[in-house]
Amino acid sequence: MSPAPDPAAMEERNPGAAIEIAGLRKSFGEKIVLNGVNLGVRPGESLVIIGGSGTGKSVLLKCILGLLQPDSGTIMIDGIDMTEAPGGDRADVRRRTGMLFQGGALFDSLNVWRNVTFALTQGRARKGRSMRSLAVELLAKVGLDESVADLRPAEISGGMQKRVALARAIASRPDLVFFDEPTTGLDPIRANTINDLIRGLVTDLGCSAITITHDMESARRIADRVAMLHEGRIIWQGPVEMLDDSGNARVDKFINGRTD
Numbered sequence: 467m468s469p470a471p472d473p474a475a476m477e478e479r480n481p482g483a484a485i486e487i488a489g490l491r492k493s494f495g496e497k498i499v500l501n502g503v504n505l506g507v508r509p510g511e512s513l514v515i516i517g518g519s520g521t522g523k524s525v526l527l528k529c530i531l532g533l534l535q536p537d538s539g540t541i542m543i544d545g546i547d548m549t550e551a552p553g554g555d556r557a558d559v560r561r562r563t564g565m566l567f568q569g570g571a572l573f574d575s576l577n578v579w580r581n582v583t584f585a586l587t588q589g590r591a592r593k594g595r596s597m598r599s600l601a602v603e604l605l606a607k608v609g610l611d612e613s614v615a616d617l618r619p620a621e622i623s624g625g626m627q628k629r630v631a632l633a634r635a636i637a638s639r640p641d642l643v644f645f646d647e648p649t650t651g652l653d654p655i656r657a658n659t660i661n662d663l664i665r666g667l668v669t670d671l672g673c674s675a676i677t678i679t680h681d682m683e684s685a686r687r688i689a690d691r692v693a694m695l696h697e698g699r700i701i702w703q704g705p706v707e708m709l710d711d712s713g714n715a716r717v718d719k720f721i722n723g724r725t726d
């Protein structure tokens with residue numbers, strides 16, 4: 467069950483972005499990776515995309531983020547087709563998105579608080595004091611104390627680095643957040659802390675979220691809805707409560723960890 471939303475945070479909830487992907491195709495040479503993906507995310511919904519290694523989850527995410535150009539199909543975010551929109555419109559949508567990359571990807575040379583506010587300052591050292599207080603507020607949201615603010619990423623643990631990356635992903639109060647394998651490299655206890663934090667933040671902020679993972683525990687804790695990508699298509703999607711009752715043999719096999 468989702469954690470109850472924090473009433474104070476509810477007042478500041480975002481409307482959340484709506485995403486509609488239709489007929490998305492992407493090949494590399496002869497290799498067809500996405501073969502007509504249809505997928506939607508409602509405002510404020512948390513969608514988790516599962517699928518085996520190499521099935522194209524990252525390629526799909528990169529297409530949505532505009533880092534890869536699909537061969538055909540449409541990706542509508544709040545009514546703007548990201549595959550065709552002018553650069554300015556796409557940049558506007560991107561400004562409203564947050565991203566947690568696999569591995570965290572913090573800047574080693576910047577201390578924790580500058581990492582958290584990096585996107586807001588574009589790396590420039592302006593409004594130092596107010597930015598630091600904002601960073602401290604964001605660190606508190608992910609359960610980190612002010613004492614880590616002036617440390618370098620190398621001086622804190624892997625789990626703490628993930629939390630810092632999470633604070634950075636929500637710094638611009640995004641309408642839409644992407645999480646790429648958020649629990650990779652964490653032990654089960656730390657992984658569950660991150661999963662619960664993600665679920666709580668998405669609920670409190672009211673943003674829409676897309677997470678890709680092959681960690682089923684993570685999927686179950688984060689998702690409102692789950693979609694499974696297999697051989698270039700979404701072969702099943704439904705509410706997370708239906709996952710064990712999907713009626714789809716491939717989904718059953720995947721969630722039970724069978725490779726036969």
Ligand SMILES: Nc1ncnc2c1ncn2[C@@H]1O[C@H](COP(=O)(O)OP(=O)(O)OP(=O)(O)O)[C@@H](O)[C@H]1O
Nearest residue numbers: 494497499517518519520521522523524525526680
């Ligand atoms: N830039 C590229 N050029 C050529 N092939 C690519 C490129 N990017 C991805 N691929 C291929 O697309 C396929 C899907 O890769 P992708 O990284 O999306 O898989 P994935 O589902 O995210 O896997 P994993 O769970 O292991 O991260 C792979 O066969 C990969 O080799």
